[in-house]
Amino acid sequence: MASTPLGEDTYPDPLIANGRSGAGLWRVLLLGMFLVGIAVGFALFSEQISPDLIMTFVGVLAVVGVFCLFGLAAGLFRFANGEERRTISNAVVDSLPFGAVVADRDGKISYVNAHYGSFSGALTNGLPVGVPRLFAGQSDASEAIYRLSRAAKDGRAAVEDIRIVGGLGGSQADSSKAFWYRVGVRPLPESDEAKKPLVIWSVEDITRDRDSNESAFRDLQRAIDYLDHSPAGFFSADAHGRIQYLNSTLTDWLGYDLAEFNSGQLGMSDIVRGDGATLLMRGRGDGEIRTEIIDIDLVRRNGTSLPVRLLHRAARLADGELGETRTLVLDKSNAPENEEELRAAEVRFSRFFNDTPFAIATLDADGRIIRTNAPFGRIFHWAGEEKSIEMEPLSGLIGEASRERFGKAVGEALAHRSEIEPVDALLSIEGDHAVRLYLSASEMSAGSPEQINVYALDMTDQRKLEAQFAQSQKMQAVGQLAGGVAHDFNNLLTAIIGFSDLLLLKHKPGDPSFSELMQIKQNANRAAGLTRQLLAFSRRQTLRPQVLELPLIVDDLTVLLKRMIGEKNTLTVEHGRNIWPVRADVVQLEQVIINLVVNARDAMPKGGAITLRTSNVDRGEAEKFTFEGMVPADYVLIDVQDTGTGMSAEVIEKIFEPFFTTKELGKGTGLGLSTVYGIVKQTEGYIYPVSTVGVGTTFKIFLPRHVASESEVAAKVAAAAAPVRDLTGHERILLVEDEESVRAFSAQALRATGYEVFEADGGEEAMEVLEDIDFKIDLMISDVVMPEMDGPSLLKEVRKSMPNLKVIFVSGYAEESVRRDIEDDQSVEFLPKPYSLDQINSKVKEVLQKLGKDEVH
Numbered sequence: 001m002a003s004t005p006l007g008e009d010t011y012p013d014p015l016i017a018n019g020r021s022g023a024g025l026w027r028v029l030l031l032g033m034f035l036v037g038i039a040v041g042f043a044l045f046s047e048q049i050s051p052d053l054i055m056t057f058v059g060v061l062a063v064v065g066v067f068c069l070f071g072l073a074a075g076l077f078r079f080a081n082g083e084e085r086r087t088i089s090n091a092v093v094d095s096l097p098f099g100a101v102v103a104d105r106d107g108k109i110s111y112v113n114a115h116y117g118s119f120s121g122a123l124t125n126g127l128p129v130g131v132p133r134l135f136a137g138q139s140d141a142s143e144a145i146y147r148l149s150r151a152a153k154d155g156r157a158a159v160e161d162i163r164i165v166g167g168l169g170g171s172q173a174d175s176s177k178a179f180w181y182r183v184g185v186r187p188l189p190e191s192d193e194a195k196k197p198l199v200i201w202s203v204e205d206i207t208r209d210r211d212s213n214e215s216a217f218r219d220l221q222r223a224i225d226y227l228d229h230s231p232a233g234f235f236s237a238d239a240h241g242r243i244q245y246l247n248s249t250l251t252d253w254l255g256y257d258l259a260e261f262n263s264g265q266l267g268m269s270d271i272v273r274g275d276g277a278t279l280l281m282r283g284r285g286d287g288e289i290r291t292e293i294i295d296i297d298l299v300r301r302n303g304t305s306l307p308v309r310l311l312h313r314a315a316r317l318a319d320g321e322l323g324e325t326r327t328l329v330l331d332k333s334n335a336p337e338n339e340e341e342l343r344a345a346e347v348r349f350s351r352f353f354n355d356t357p358f359a360i361a362t363l364d365a366d367g368r369i370i371r372t373n374a375p376f377g378r379i380f381h382w383a384g385e386e387k388s389i390e391m392e393p394l395s396g397l398i399g400e401a402s403r404e405r406f407g408k409a410v411g412e413a414l415a416h417r418s419e420i421e422p423v424d425a426l427l428s429i430e431g432d433h434a435v436r437l438y439l440s441a442s443e444m445s446a447g448s449p450e451q452i453n454v455y456a457l458d459m460t461d462q463r464k465l466e467a468q469f470a471q472s473q474k475m476q477a478v479g480q481l482a483g484g485v486a487h488d489f490n491n492l493l494t495a496i497i498g499f500s501d502l503l504l505l506k507h508k509p510g511d512p513s514f515s516e517l518m519q520i521k522q523n524a525n526r527a528a529g530l531t532r533q534l535l536a537f538s539r540r541q542t543l544r545p546q547v548l549e550l551p552l553i554v555d556d557l558t559v560l561l562k563r564m565i566g567e568k569n570t571l572t573v574e575h576g577r578n579i580w581p582v583r584a585d586v587v588q589l590e591q592v593i594i595n596l597v598v599n600a601r602d603a604m605p606k607g608g609a610i611t612l613r614t615s616n617v618d619r620g621e622a623e624k625f626t627f628e629g630m631v632p633a634d635y636v637l638i639d640v641q642d643t644g645t646g647m648s649a650e651v652i653e654k655i656f657e658p659f660f661t662t663k664e665l666g667k668g669t670g671l672g673l674s675t676v677y678g679i680v681k682q683t684e685g686y687i688y689p690v691s692t693v694g695v696g697t698t699f700k701i702f703l704p705r706h707v708a709s710e711s712e713v714a715a716k717v718a719a720a721a722a723p724v725r726d727l728t729g730h731e732r733i734l735l736v737e738d739e740e741s742v743r744a745f746s747a748q749a750l751r752a753t754g755y756e757v758f759e760a761d762g763g764e765e766a767m768e769v770l771e772d773i774d775f776k777i778d779l780m781i782s783d784v785v786m787p788e789m790d791g792p793s794l795l796k797e798v799r800k801s802m803p804n805l806k807v808i809f810v811s812g813y814a815e816e817s818v819r820r821d822i823e824d825d826q827s828v829e830f831l832p833k834p835y836s837l838d839q840i841n842s843k844v845k846e847v848l849q850k851l852g853k854d855e856v857h
Contacts, residue, residue, distance in 0.1 A: 038057075042054060090111065093111060093113050093200075094113045094114060096113060096115065096202075097115070097204075098115060098202050098203060098204035098205075099112075099113065099115045099116030099117075099118070099119055099122070099202065099203040099204070100112065100113045100115070100116060100200055100201065100202055100203075101116055101128065101130065101131055101200065101201040101203075102188070102198055102199075102200050102201075103130060103152075103198065103199060103201065104196040104197065104198055104199070105152055105153050105155065105196065105197055105198075105199060106153075106196075107130045107132065107152075108196075109128055109130060110198060112128045116128065116203060119134065119168055119203060120167070120168045121134055121168055122134055130201075131145075131148075131183060131185075131201040131203060132145050132148075132149050134168065134203070135162065135164075135168075135183070138162070138164050138168075140162065140163055140164055140165070141162040141164060144160035144161075144162050144183065145160075145162075145183070147160065148160055148183060148184075148185050151185055152185045152199045152201070155187045155197060155199070156187070157184070157185065157186035157187065158184065158185055158186075159182065159183070159184040160182075160183050160184070161180060161181070161182050161206070162180070162181045162182075162183055163178050163179070163180055164178070164179050164180075164181065165177070165178050165179075166179070167179040168181070178207075179205065179207045180205070180206045180207045180209075180210045181203060181204065181205055181206065181207075182202075182203075182204045182206045183201070183202065183203050183204075184201070184202045185199055185200070185201050185202070186199065186200060187199050188200055227247050228247045228248035228249070228258075229247075229248060229249065230247065230249060231249065232249065232328055232329060232330055232331075233246075233247060233249045233250030233253055233308070233328070233329030233330075233331070234246075234247040234249070234250060234326075234327065234328055234329065235247070235250055235271070235327050235329065236324060236325065236326050236327070237268050237280075237324065237325045237327075238264075238324050239323060239324065241267050241268035241269065241277060242263075242264040242266075242267055242268075243263075243264070243265070243266040243267065243268065243270075243271070244263050244264065244324070245263070246258065246261055246266075250329055253298075253300070253306060253329075253331060254271060254298065254299075254300050254301055254306065255300045255301035255302055256301055268280060270299070271298050271299055272296065272297075272298060272299065280294070280310070280312060280314065280325065280327070291311050291312065291313050292310075292311075292312045292313070292314075293309065293310070293311060293312075294309070294310040294312055295307075295308075295309050295310075295332065296308060296310060298329070299418055303416060303417065303418040304416050304418075304441075305416075305441065306331070306333065307331075307332045307333050308329050308330060308331060308332055309329075309330040309332050310327050310328065310329055310330075311327065311328040311330070312325065312326075312327045312328075313325060313326045313327070353373045354373045354374040354375075355374075356373060356375060357375065358375060358379075358455055358456060358457045358458070359372070359373065359375045359376035359378075359379045359380065359435075359454075359455070359456040359457075359458075360372065360373040360375075360376065360453070360454070360455055360456075361373075361376050361394065361453075361454045361456070362442055362450040362451075362452065362453055362454070363394055363410070363450070363451065363452040363453075363454060364449045364450065364451055364452075365414060365449075365451045365452075366393065367393045367394055367395055367407070367410050367452070368392065368393045368394070369382075369392055369393070369394055370449055370450050371450065376456070379433075379435065379456060379458045380397050380427060380429075380435075380456070381427070381429050381433075382397060394406075394454065395407065396428065397427060397428055397429075398425040398426070398427055398428060398435070398437075399425055399426040399427065399428050400428070401425075401426070402423060402424070402425030402426065405423050405425075406423050406425065406437065409421065409423050409437070409439045410439065410452060412439070413439045413440055413441050413451075413452045413453075414441065414451060414452065416441045417441075420438075420439050420440065422436050422437060422438050423436070423437040423439070424436050424437075424459070425437060432460065432463070432464075433458075433460050434458075434459040434460050434462075434463040435456045435457060435458060435459055435460075436456070436457045436459050437454055437455070437456050438454070438455040438456075438457075439452055439453070439454055439455075440452070440453045440455075441453070490812030490833040490834050492741070493524050493833070493834035494739075494742045494745070494833050494834040494835060495739070495741035495742050495744075495745050496520065496521075496524040496834075497521060497524045497834050497835075497836050498742070498745035498746065498749060498834075498835075498836065498837055498840075499741075499745050500517055500520050500521040500524065501521070501749075501836050501837030501838070502745070502748060502749065502752075502837060503517050504517050504518070504521070505752075505837075524834070545583050545584055545585050545683075546583065546584075546585070546586065547581050547582075547583050547706055547708070548581060548582055548583070548584055548586055548589065549579065549581055550579055550582060550614050550636055550638065550703075551575045551579050551614055553586065553589060553590065553593075554573055554575070554593065554612055554614060554638075555573065557590060557593055557594070558571070558573055560594075561593075561594070561597050561612075564594070564597065564598060564601070565597060565598075565600075565601045565610060566601070568606075568607035569601055569604060569607050569608055569609070569610060570608075570609045570610065571597075571609075571610050571611075571612070572609065572610070572611045572612070573611075573612045573613075574611065574612070574613045574614075575613075575614045575615075576613075576614055576615035576616055578616070579614050579615070579616060579636060580616055580634065580636050580705040580706070581705075581706045581708075582636050582683075582703040582704065582705065582706050583683075583704075583706040584683045584703060585683075588679045588682070588683070589679075589683075591675070591676075591679065592676050592679050592680065592701065593612070593638070593640070595673070595675060595676050596640040596676060596699050597610060597612075597640060599673065600640060600641075600642035600644060600697070601642075603642055603644030603645055603646075603696075603697060604642055604643060604644040604645075605645075608642060608643035608644055608696075609642070609643050610640070610641065610642050611639070611640075611641040611642075612638070612639070612640060612641075613637075613638070613639040613641070614636065614637070614638055614639075615636075615637045615639075616634075616635075616636060616637070616705075617634070617635045617636070617637045617702065618634055619632050619633055619634055622634075622635060622702075627686065627688045627700075629686070630686045630688075630702065633704060633705070634704070634705035635685075635702040635703060635704060635705060636702075636703045636704075636705060637700060637701070637702055637703075638700075638701040638703070639698055639699070639700055639701075640698065640699045640701075641696065641697070641698040641699075642696050642697055642698075643695070643696040644696050644697060645693070645694065646691045646692050646693040646694055646695050646696055646697055647689065647691040647693065647697055648693055652689055652691060655673055655689060656673050656676075656677040680701055680703075683703060683704075684704055685701060685702050685703040685704060686701070686702040687699060687700065687701050687702075688700050688702075726845075727753050727838075727841040727842065727845050728753045728754045729753060729754055729755050729844070729845065729848060730754050730755065730756070731755055731756070731778035731779060731848055732755075732756045732758070732773075732776065732777045732778050732779075733750055733755050733756065733757050733758070733777065733778065733779045733780070733781060733844070734757075734758045734760065734766060734769060734770065734777045734779070734780045734781070735747050735750070735757055735758065735759050735760070735781050735782075736760045736761075736762070736763065736765075736766045736780065736781065736782040736783060736786070736791075736794065737759075737761070737781075737782075737783045737786075737810075738761050738762055738783060738786045738787060739783070740761070742783075742833075743759055743761065746781070746840060747759050749837045749840055749841060750840070750841070750844065753841055755844070758773065758777070762786050762787060762788055762789060763782075763786060763788060763789025763790065763791070763793060763794035763797070764788060764789050766780075766782070766794055766798075767794070767797060767798075770798070770801070775801050775802055777802075777805070778806070778848065779805075779806050779807070779808065779844065779847060779848060780798065780805060780806075780807045780808070781807075781808045781810065781831075781844070782794055782795070782807065782808070782809060782810070783809075783810055783811065784809050784810070784811035785811065791809055791811075795807060795828070806829070806847055806848075806850075807828045807829070808828075808829045808830070808831055808843060808844070808847055809828055809829070809830050809831070810830075810831045810832070810833055810835070811830075811832065811833060812832070812833040812834075829843065829846075829847050831843045
């Protein structure tokens with residue numbers, strides 16, 4: 001038996017009795033019985049046992065006994081009583097600040113602590129009762145105890161708070177008071193000493209904690225009541241501007257029902273007018289919490305304004321995010337101000353009022369100007385007096401087209417509408433001056449003539465930028481149209497030029513029809529030149545530098561330029577002697593000349609003369625020029641001179657800036673001269689304007705002189721002396737072209753030189769043809785732009801069966817734009833449209849010869 005910590009009463013302690021003390025007792029009894037058995041054996045069989053053996057055994061026992069005596073004296077061994085055999089776990093349970101009962105899952109108690117015995121009804125006849133029995137007579141606890149008992153039987157942990165009026169056993173002094181107990185059960189780890197799984201029950205009186213919580217709750221309710229009915233408004237918002245709390249005072253001011261308000265239902269923008277919500281949500285960048293004083297208008301539920309003063313706090317958290325805001329609201333609609341504060345407020349208001357970048361004005365009910373700030377006079381070009389007897393209506397300063405919309409906005413402002421659409425208007429003064437007007441009702445004191453606030457933004461520069469952007473979009477659209485027209489026109493020219501070449505093969509120069517055929521071909525070639533200009537305008541032309549003779553380029557453009565400048569302007573072309581060659585892109589150079597001539601035409605609205613000159617400038621003469629940045633060298637000079645209005649020094653400084661233009665709105669993008677400047681710079685040349693106001697302007701373009709290298713000269717001589725090439729062949733060629741006339745000419749041209757040609761009008765038919773001939777071809781010629789399956793898509797499909805096939809793409813667009821759409825363009829050649837008979841045969845021969853060399857290698 002073990003003593004209980006509950007007092008003088010005792011009860012069986014199976015946890016201890018069945019543990020170490022029980023096991024030790026049986027070991028002692030077994031040892032004693034063993035020794036008695038040996039003694040009995042010696043007594044019964046003394047005659048058969050040798051005396052020496054008996055003496056030896058007795059000697060061994062004596063030695064063991066003496067050793068045990070010395071060990072006991074030295075503390076190596078000791079006898080333990082029942083109290084000493086109590087385990088550490090018992091001590092832990094005894095020290096718990098609440099009642100604890102250790103029992104098995106069926107409720108058989110193994111151990112209880114003294115705290116549990118202090119509960120009324122915990123002991124019956126000196127023996128402890130289980131927790132379910134302790135609460136058995138309490139109806140309020142029956143359901144909770146049932147759930148806990150089920151948890152104990154299932155080996156689960158569970159906790160319940162139980163309320164009992166008068167306490168356990170009804171022994172409390174105040175029988176009407178409610179007492180609270182926290183009862184829990186949890187399983188204990190299994191051990192070898194316990195025959196059954198154990199659980200530990202806990203019973204704790206939490207009445208005092210409950211009382212403290214209820215007291216704190218009542219205090220919180222009183223504080224909320226004080227805040228709700230305070231003479232000032234209050235609201236709180238989260239980091240996203242959602243209102244989390246509104247007190248009753250502020251809801252009354254704004255016209256909301258507090259009973260209907262839910263956290264997060266309103267946003268900051270719902271109760272703060274205009275950009276005030278952004279002002280309240282910006283916080284402080286340094287994360288410091290500081291109260292700011294902000295005078296602002298709140299928005300009532302009916303849309304009217306409420307002038308208030310806010311004592312506002314907002315801070316950023318450690319990670320940089322905005323935290324919650326707290327804002328105290330003071331009603332300023334009828335709040336008196338002392339004289340000093342009023343004077344300071346007037347100074348601050350005047351400073352903000354006149355230093356804003358936009359115009360502000362107040363109007364009376366008839367729309368007449370009462371008060372304005374400083375920028376108003378600048379933006380509206382208005383010099384009216386604030387206190388003039390005859391006040392001017394604001395509608396008289398804006399264009400007639402916008403007055404109706406402005407009058408409608410004035411009516412909405414007088415009706416105190418909160419959301420009024422801004423009014424875009426042109427001013428009635430000379431020039432294209434645009435403004436955007438924002439109107440709102442003025443919350444001045446009763447009897448004040450100022451009824452409407454007007455805020456005006458100067459939109460003149462923005463309108464010009466929008467117009468320039470629209471113009472550039474229009475030019476882009478025109479360019480795309482021009483590119484599309486040029487592409488289709490190139491197909492027609494390819495057929496015309498090609499069939500002309502086929503006819504010329506059948507007519508000798510002495511034939512009467514020969515001259516007519518040559519006229520057809522020459523005019524088709526001129527049309528091809530026009531197409532190149534259209535493609536250059538649309539940025540879809542292949543641009544390659546080459547050695548050029550400037551006089552020939554200028555002369556070829558003369559007809560086009562005369563048609564462009566009109567009948568009231570004259571064009572004169574003057575060339576110097578022996579003009580040096582230059583290396584440039586012919587399309588780019590033509591674009592430069594066209595842009596400058598068109599610019600000269602626009603500078604002469606009443607007509608005038610335009611002169612184009614070409615001349616040589618050697619290094620010595622170039623050193624005498626004072627143009628900034630020009631390096632002395634040999635140049636070819638192009639002068640484009642007009643007798644127009646000229647330009648001032650200020651305009652010349654900005655003349656090459658993108659989107660800068662002196663033309664009227666809608667009559668120019670400002671991109672012409674900036675494009676000219678870029679082209680000249682890419683050609684490693686220089687361009688300088690020389691202008692006199694009222695006299696005219698001359699643009700001087702200096703292009704570097706091109707000196708042919710020895711290899712270039714040798715290549716040119718070799719090309720001139722080379723015999724006529726053999727353009728015939730016998731290879732198999734697949735021709736894919738959706739334009740029937742182009743396909744017919746190309747097939748006839750190739751067959752005439754001996755090639756075996758297979759035709760297809762599109763990508764899908766081409767695949768069918770390849771399957772029919774078992775993919776046995778030497779070359780494929782394909783158009784790029786075709787319906788359904790285009791050239792690059794066809795190439796991708798053909799590569800699956802013929803990865804090394806040579807391909808020639810033909811197109812009227814730039815080679816660079818075509819190659820962008822090809823994944824692997826290493827074995828792809830390019831032939832631009834329109835092409836002649838000699839060009840297609842030469843290109844095919846060149847590609848096939850290159851293929852043969854590759855196969856040999």
